[in-house]
Amino acid sequence: MQCKDYKILLIENIYQEINKEDKDKLESHLNVCPACRKEYEELKSTVSLMQEWKDESPHENTSLFTKAITIPIKPKMKRIVWKFALAAAAVLLILSLVNFRVIYTQDRLDIAFSLFGIKDEPEGQLFDSSKFVQQNPDYEVVLELIEAANRHQNAEIVTMLTDFYQAMEMKRQADLRIISQGIEFIRNTTDQRLNDTDEVIHGLIKYTSALAQEGVAIKTKK
């Protein structure tokens, strides 16, 4: 094996991902080859040095990259900047009163003033949801969560309505049974009464015909 064949083994050994056989081979070679020994030490030193670049927290608002371009502002300069900013704000406020408007409609009071004129905002354009989603990718996740909650709520409503429907159906069946029992009772009673009436009528007919026959017989005897 030549020196170039040991390159990968050097890397494997530094990260302790080398098998026993290769490790023995490498160590034997390093004992007799000062160039490879030097290279091995340099690689190890580089790896160790790299560890100095520590992890940063995502919550820190700036990294070293951005810190490097931050321009420090001296206290005296800060006071001048503040004075200038306050003066500019005052001037803009006074100028903006040129375009001052108050609108009162039914339940809403709008007050507006602007330096460059007041534009009426078209209705329905105040919130562009698609643009908002593009600018806030998290919003999609929130929407998904809301949708999941809605689906869950809908499922609960369906279950509740199904239970309610089943209860109502049972009550309706019970009522129908009572009604049918009532109808049966009324029919039976009516039948009974009609039968009774029939019997009475038959009795009367029999009695009347008997009387009639008796009357014929008396008349015939006479």
Place this chain on the structure above:
Amino acid sequence: MTDEVLIKQFLSGYERAFDKLIRRWQEPIYNFCLRYLGADDSAKDVLQMTFMRVYQKLSTLEDYSKFTTWIYQISKNLCFDELKKKKYDYLSDIEHENKTKTESLMTEEPNPSQISEQKELVQVLKSAVQSLPEDQRLIIILKTYHELKFREIAEIIKIPVSTVKARMYNGLKALRPILNKWQIK
């Protein structure tokens, strides 16, 4: 609690398990993106996109024990997209900047008082890593700062293990002259 347990809990409807996964993984993923992209804002954007992608696709992960390589793979792909998206302005700037940085790191005379401070040492390391070609930089970052096995890195990048080792060797070799120049030993 292992990642596997948290994934199972999340997929069975316990949403808070995902919060725990985020808390566990946000720092490694952020630092991976930061080192790979070299820009804080882009790193934070990719961090958010990574977790969104994980949230959407976690149910498709077949082997939960491979979550580590899976999340780095997602993050790497998103970083790659981020670099590609800004290819003509951002990447060319970065490459130009890296070239300039390497040139300046190689030509500038080191000031021992400057590099005595830890911050300056880290700044040199950052610039040196950023100056590496993208494929070497990716492997050096994954191996050095995320302690992944060569086999896992090969899975993430989808290249043979032997290629990973060769790029690691070449990357470390390329860093040495810069560090030597700055008398960092």
